[in-house]
Amino acid sequence: MATDIVVLGAGMVGVGTALALQQRGHAVTLVDRKMPGRETSYGNAGLIQREAVEPYAFPRDVATLLRVAAGIGNDVHYHADALWPLLPRLARYWYHSAPARHAVVAQAYERLIAHCLSEHAALMAPADADDLVQKHGWRQAYRSQAAFEAAAAAARTLAQRHGLAAGLLDGADLARAEPALHAPMAGAIHWQDPWSVNDPGELVARYARLFLRRGGRFVHGDAMTLRIHGNGWSVATDDGSVTAAHAVVALGPWAGTLTQRFGYRLPLFVKRGYHRHYATEMRLAVPMLDAERGVALSPMSRGLRIATGAEFARHDAPATPVQLRRAEQSTRELLALGAPLEDPPWLGARPCTVDMKPVIGPAPRHPGLWFNFGHAHQGFTLGPASGRLLAEMLHGETPYIDPTPYLPSRFGA
Ligand SMILES: Cc1cc2nc3c(=O)[nH]c(=O)nc-3n(C[C@H](O)[C@H](O)[C@H](O)COP(=O)(O)OP(=O)(O)OC[C@H]3O[C@@H](n4cnc5c(N)ncnc54)[C@H](O)[C@@H]3O)c2cc1C
Numbered sequence: 001m002a003t004d005i006v007v008l009g010a011g012m013v014g015v016g017t018a019l020a021l022q023q024r025g026h027a028v029t030l031v032d033r034k035m036p037g038r039e040t041s042y043g044n045a046g047l048i049q050r051e052a053v054e055p056y057a058f059p060r061d062v063a064t065l066l067r068v069a070a071g072i073g074n075d076v077h078y079h080a081d082a083l084w085p086l087l088p089r090l091a092r093y094w095y096h097s098a099p100a101r102h103a104v105v106a107q108a109y110e111r112l113i114a115h116c117l118s119e120h121a122a123l124m125a126p127a128d129a130d131d132l133v134q135k136h137g138w139r140q141a142y143r144s145q146a147a148f149e150a151a152a153a154a155a156r157t158l159a160q161r162h163g164l165a166a167g168l169l170d171g172a173d174l175a176r177a178e179p180a181l182h183a184p185m186a187g188a189i190h191w192q193d194p195w196s197v198n199d200p201g202e203l204v205a206r207y208a209r210l211f212l213r214r215g216g217r218f219v220h221g222d223a224m225t226l227r228i229h230g231n232g233w234s235v236a237t238d239d240g241s242v243t244a245a246h247a248v249v250a251l252g253p254w255a256g257t258l259t260q261r262f263g264y265r266l267p268l269f270v271k272r273g274y275h276r277h278y279a280t281e282m283r284l285a286v287p288m289l290d291a292e293r294g295v296a297l298s299p300m301s302r303g304l305r306i307a308t309g310a311e312f313a314r315h316d317a318p319a320t321p322v323q324l325r326r327a328e329q330s331t332r333e334l335l336a337l338g339a340p341l342e343d344p345p346w347l348g349a350r351p352c353t354v355d356m357k358p359v360i361g362p363a364p365r366h367p368g369l370w371f372n373f374g375h376a377h378q379g380f381t382l383g384p385a386s387g388r389l390l391a392e393m394l395h396g397e398t399p400y401i402d403p404t405p406y407l408p409s410r411f412g413a
Pocket of ligand 1 (some may be wrong): 008009010011012013014031032033034035036037038039040041042043044045046047048049221222223224250251252253254272273274275307308348349350351373374375376377378379380381382
């Protein structure tokens with residue numbers, strides 16, 4: 001089976017890339033071992049985060065580092081045995097998080113994330129997916145007045161600097177806006193630009209169906225069988241070998257396993273995360289981050305999805321849902337939370353890079369091999385925008401934003 005381009009991985013990034021390449025006239029085959037959108041792009045908090053103009057920096061203040069090291073708080077959890085092998089990458093993450101370097105990273109990041117809503121919008125209507133999306137933003141809520149005031153000041157600056165819409169709600173405003181909350185809170189920042197999706201995996205599935213309706217092909221196969229084949233590439237699938245002039249690796253947290261086989265030592269790591277759905281008596285009006293507890297609360301079609309912060313662990317280490325247990329407890333202080341709706345909880349992994357930017361562009365040493373992965377906390381947001389950037393480079397168009405900060409070659413060949 002011959003095709004122009006094979007895209008490996010059918011998460012939000014792979015499907016977004018396949019659609020953007022197809023739109024430029026290419027015959028595209030999408031390969032995944034599962035159905036589209038069943039891994040990380042299924043399990044996230046469902047936010048299309050237009051406000052996330054600054055990627056998550058590694059904490060640099062001693063108080064936060066000590067708090068995390070002592071296991072205080074719930075936003076970060078770590079496996080001690082994973083830290084030693086991770087140390088060189090965490091050190092580089094820390095280095096790139098210094099305020100001056102982080103500002104440069106954020107400048108590049110903003111140029112890409114600025115397009116997240118318009119690139120999703122261009123797919124949502126033709127994919128008949130508008131019913132999955134709510135366009136009322138999300139709230140970053142605080143329990144203590146001091147934390148709220150500090151966050152509100154930072155949010156005002158960020159919103160002014162980047163032209164973002166952010167409203168401030170005091171405790172009474174928040175209680176009126178969210179009658180489901182039965183405990184008083186100090187207040188919230190309402191990020192009004194972002195969108196939220198009540199079934200993230202279904203959105204990817206609908207985009208994938210749009211790709212099929214437009215003539216694309218999806219086959220089950222193992223991306224790890226990718227081989228050089230003449231001047232192009234081949235991959236083994238359930239429908240036989242697929243050959244193509246170009247191959248795009250969009251394997252999210254599994255990308256490093258494949259790229260290593262071709263000799264690339266990219267500084268990738270994962271931040272794992274958990275979620276679980278719960279029955280609730282009353283739905284939250286919009287998603288809410290219980291910021292001081294590091295818990296994301298997303299009203300989904302299945303129930304309230306409680307999602308956790310970062311867990312530093314080996315990708316394949318057994319699940320340790322400590323953060324989820326604490327998150328459930330602290331959410332019961334705020335809401336009438338019913339029984340969990342699945343067992344065990346979902347576990348996934350955010351695909352991260354040491355400089356907080358995804359890897360988008362040609363593989364430095366293999367003509368026809370392309371990378372699109374490493375979208376960390378915002379891959380669900382960035383899939384279509386990042387797919388467009390990759391497609392423009394592959395197709396030889398002038399890219400709509402400067403791709404230099406994202407090129408794989410920034411890490412050396
Ligand atoms: C708890 C949590 C909350 C999050 N919240 C948000 C949010 O609100 N907003 C946001 O923008 N982002 C969020 N993220 C991050 C976001 O989910 C990821 O960045 C994004 O889903 C990555 O997409 P992807 O397509 O690169 O990877 P994936 O969705 O993981 O897709 C990779 C695909 O590769 C396939 N694959 C892997 N190995 C093989 C193989 N050998 N052969 C064939 N196929 C293979 C997998 O089956 C999968 O379909 C969150 C993440 C977590 C964990």
